[in-house]
Amino acid sequence: MVRHCRFLAFALLFGHGLVMAETDEDGFKRPLDQLKINPALDQREFERATLQALNVYDPWDSWNRRVYHFNYRFDEWVFLPVVRGYEFVTPRFVRSGVSNFFGNLGDVPNLLNSLLQFKGKRAMQTTGRLLINTTIGVAGLWDPATRMGLPKQREDFGQTLGFYGVPDGPYLVLPILGPSNLRDTGGLVVDFTAESQINFLNVSEVSSDHPEILGLRVIDQRYTTNFRYGQVNSPFEYEKVRYVYTRARELQIAE
Amino acid sequence: MPRLARFAALLGGLILSAPLLAQDIDPAGYGYPLENPFEATIATTPPELRPPLPTDEDIDQSDYSLKLRPEREFELPSNFWPVKTLRYRLARQDKPAPLIFIIAGTGAHYSNSTMEFLKKLFYGAGFHVVQLSSPSSWDFMAAASRFATPGLSTDDADDLYRVMQAVRAQHPKLPITEFYLTGYSLGGLHAAFVSQLDETRRSFNFKRVLLLNPPVNLYTSVTNLDRLVQTRVKGIDDDNTFYEVVLAKLTRYFQQRGYIDLNDALLYDFQQSRQRLSNEEMAMLIGTSFRFSSADIAFTSDLINRRGLITPTKYPIDEGTDLSPFFKRALQCDFDCYITEQLIPMWRARYDGGSLTQMVNQVSLYALEEYLKTSDKIAVMHNADDVILGPGDLGFLRRTLGDRLTLYPLGGHCGNLNYRVNTKAMLEYFRG
Numbered sequence: 110m111v112r113h114c115r116f117l118a119f120a121l122l123f124g125h126g127l128v129m130a131e132t133d134e135d136g137f138k139r140p141l142d143q144l145k146i147n148p149a150l151d152q153r154e155f156e157r158a159t160l161q162a163l164n165v166y167d168p169w170d171s172w173n174r175r176v177y178h179f180n181y182r183f184d185e186w187v188f189l190p191v192v193r194g195y196e197f198v199t200p201r202f203v204r205s206g207v208s209n210f211f212g213n214l215g216d217v218p219n220l221l222n223s224l225l226q227f228k229g230k231r232a233m234q235t236t237g238r239l240l241i242n243t244t245i246g247v248a249g250l251w252d253p254a255t256r257m258g259l260p261k262q263r264e265d266f267g268q269t270l271g272f273y274g275v276p277d278g279p280y281l282v283l284p285i286l287g288p289s290n291l292r293d294t295g296g297l298v299v300d301f302t303a304e305s306q307i308n309f310l311n312v313s314e315v316s317s318d319h320p321e322i323l324g325l326r327v328i329d330q331r332y333t334t335n336f337r338y339g340q341v342n343s344p345f346e347y348e349k350v351r352y353v354y355t356r357a358r359e360l361q362i363a364e
Numbered sequence: 365m366p367r368l369a370r371f372a373a374l375l376g377g378l379i380l381s382a383p384l385l386a387q388d389i390d391p392a393g394y395g396y397p398l399e400n401p402f403e404a405t406i407a408t409t410p411p412e413l414r415p416p417l418p419t420d421e422d423i424d425q426s427d428y429s430l431k432l433r434p435e436r437e438f439e440l441p442s443n444f445w446p447v448k449t450l451r452y453r454l455a456r457q458d459k460p461a462p463l464i465f466i467i468a469g470t471g472a473h474y475s476n477s478t479m480e481f482l483k484k485l486f487y488g489a490g491f492h493v494v495q496l497s498s499p500s501s502w503d504f505m506a507a508a509s510r511f512a513t514p515g516l517s518t519d520d521a522d523d524l525y526r527v528m529q530a531v532r533a534q535h536p537k538l539p540i541t542e543f544y545l546t547g548y549s550l551g552g553l554h555a556a557f558v559s560q561l562d563e564t565r566r567s568f569n570f571k572r573v574l575l576l577n578p579p580v581n582l583y584t585s586v587t588n589l590d591r592l593v594q595t596r597v598k599g600i601d602d603d604n605t606f607y608e609v610v611l612a613k614l615t616r617y618f619q620q621r622g623y624i625d626l627n628d629a630l631l632y633d634f635q636q637s638r639q640r641l642s643n644e645e646m647a648m649l650i651g652t653s654f655r656f657s658s659a660d661i662a663f664t665s666d667l668i669n670r671r672g673l674i675t676p677t678k679y680p681i682d683e684g685t686d687l688s689p690f691f692k693r694a695l696q697c698d699f700d701c702y703i704t705e706q707l708i709p710m711w712r713a714r715y716d717g718g719s720l721t722q723m724v725n726q727v728s729l730y731a732l733e734e735y736l737k738t739s740d741k742i743a744v745m746h747n748a749d750d751v752i753l754g755p756g757d758l759g760f761l762r763r764t765l766g767d768r769l770t771l772y773p774l775g776g777h778c779g780n781l782n783y784r785v786n787t788k789a790m791l792e793y794f795r796g
Contacts, residue, residue, distance in 0.1 A: 138748050155593040
């Protein structure tokens with residue numbers, strides 16, 4: 110019954126504003142007839158919008174493309190096989206524990222950058238996450254905070270710089286790390302330095318003696334990233350990734 | 365009395381000889397929640413109405429590659445290295461089982477979300493599953509297509525058939541009981557042509573073939589898709605392009621929500637917010653995604669065949685070459701442009717072809733009318749509000765397939781493939 114009501118709610122919400130299309134004798138609803146279409150069919154909006162979207166400042170294009178191809182090969186031949194091995198030898202709860210643990214460490218820069226952008230509510234929530242996950246979640250191995258309604262909210266120093274109006278600079282493809290730009294690469298360095306200075310849960314200090322911790326972190330990073338090279342399946346994947354990265358960063362900074 | 369008997373015989377004969385009617389699914393009992401065909405096409409089915417599926421960890425699967433066109437190693441520029449061999453994905457059961465081939469839609473990769481969904485559905489039902497990229501996709505054109513000019517359905521089916529045979533040969537120990545075939549969108553049309561080819565080549569003897577939302581008249585479909593980017597969207601002016609209008613809505617939506625959380629439910633929530641997209645905007649989005657496909661096809665076909673329309677024939681290309689100038693040129697080419705500039709000239713040169721109408725008749729489902737009428741193993745599932753259809757297309761399917769056509773009242777283009785009612789019908793069809 111409850112499910113039925115949900116159906117009904119869905120139908121009402123989605124149905125409104127739409128004239129019920131009448132069907133012809135074959136039962137065809139002619140969905141295109143509902144659209145306001147430019148009668149001359151000479152609107153060049155797709156072309157105009159896409160050409161403009163291709164204008165991403167990319168003076169190091171040639172180098173970037175070579176790094177992109179290097180990353181693609183590295184991903185195919187090293188990264189993904191290692192991730193598959195990792196998936197093979199560890200049960201799922203171990204992997205989610207690892208992801209949560211490093212995710213909890215990542216909440217430290219999230220908190221700092223929220224504060225730097227005067228996002229008070231977000232800073233409070235991230236503080237709450239850190240407290241709950243570090244204590245009840247046993248040093249971050251579990252993530253009870255998300256279940257309690259405190260979702261993870263990423264903020265990095267690149268976003269903070271963007272918040273203060275620093276332009277993103279040339280597009281840059283980093284070896285192994287992937288798409289970035291000059292501003293965000295600087296932000297990455299700052300976040301990394303801050304993390305090793307703060308040395309939360311002693312992880313940074315221990316990592317310097319045990320590089321395998323850093324290795325695990327890198328594997329976990331790849332494990333949790335859904336992107337696969339080639340899935341866009343286009344000769345212009347480089348251009349598409351570049352656009353999506355640039356726009357996604359703008360969205361993250363605006364939000 | 366004899367007159368009555370004669371009348372009864374006549375009546376009986378009429379009833380029996382009347383064509384079987386398509387299975388029209390009653391809108392009242394169907395329960396699919398999205399009444400807007402554009403919304404259905406983009407968002408597909410709400411997560412809670414999808415069927416239960418096995419997770420990736422429960423599936424024994426790997427990607428394999430085939431070297432079908434070794435000469436392309438030397439013909440293609442070095443930045444094409446990922447597509448010099450054809451990749452595909454095979455999910456295997458641990459016991460003898462039927463195998464199903466799935467063919468992707470326009471420009472689509474074997475591992476896109478619809479393909480992964482269909483794989484999980486059929487794997488969960490006990491099939492070995494092979495996922496194949498569309499003959500209109502970049503990787504297939506470069507690695508497996510003889511002429512690399514997709515659109516001639518018989519040629520595309522021939523290429524696909526060779527791929528399927530090579531897949532079979534690569535796994536000689538896989539215990540297969542029977543072969544099945546399916547495809548969605550353009551892949552559905554290909555499945556029909558492959559099935560016909562199999563009647564003479566007999567490598568697989570497909571037991572059942574299911575076409576999901578196939579184009580009927582290929583030219584109608586591509587014309588519809590080309591038209592979708594001609595909708596009038598409010599808010600576009602000299603300073604704001606279409607993308608900026610949509611992204612501004614998305615930004616406002618996230619700002620109102622307070623945080624970014626990308627998941628399956630996002631699209632529904634977004635469409636219920638004040639920032640919801642209009643029909644014209646959604647149509648433009650769908651059209652945009654197909655325009656990117658047509659740009660890829662135009663660029664790749666031109667480059668492989670050295671036609672010089674987009675890329676100059678002797679232009680040196682390596683991994684560091686900026687492809688943007690060619691992307692910009694290819695973007696101007698919609699399906700109609702690709703057909704006029706590349707497909708028809710190639711068809712005329714190679715097959716002594718005639719007019720556009722002749723070609724359209726050869727590459728559309730019309731060419732298979734007799735075959736579809738007589739082959740009981742082929743069925744079609746389609747939607748009454750599919751955006752790739754034109755007037756008369758459903759009439760053709762009704763006449764040709766009779767009760768082997770299942771017509772759903774809603775779903776847009778492929779939006780209801782992952783709706784529980786549809787998946788149940790799909791599995792039931794294959795189980796027989």
